[in-house]
Amino acid sequence: MINGFDELQKASKDSMDVATKSFGAVSKGLQAIATEYADYSKKSVEQSTAAFEKMIAAKSPDKAFEIQADYMKSAYEGMIGEFNKLSDMYMDLGKEAYKPYEGLTAKASGK
Known part of the structure; x- marks a missing residue:
């Protein structure tokens, strides 16, 4: 019975260690994402x-529309690039949060 209790206690400690590592990875990942935002x-x-300042300084309406169109194009491209970057960061966050549990699942399955 004592042997079983020791094993249970060790498994519980291992689970807490894994959860702590996982929470640390999540915290670090969310901090990086918040900084990126x-x-x-x-x-x-x-x-x-x-x-906006360039548009106000434009000498003609045509030039103002050109500045606005250029800005909109670059803003759209930048937004798509940022969304892709953040998507990758969220994927990495999930992977890093799961990493500590890989060892436990291997132990549980007997591998």
Whole structure:
């Protein structure tokens, strides 16, 4: 009975260690994602402000429309690129959060 209790206690400790590592990976990943969102938001505001200033300084309506079209194109391309980057970051977050559990699942399945 004591041997079974020791094994249960060790399994419980191992599970807590794995959960702690997983939570650490999630925390680190979410922090990186939040930083990326903040950086992109700051960059986006700076670019839109610069485009607005250029539009106001334009000498003709045609030039203003050209500046707006260029800004919209670059903003769209930047947004798609950022979404792809964030998607990859979320995928990596999931992988890193699961990594600590791989050892437990291997032990549980007897491999």
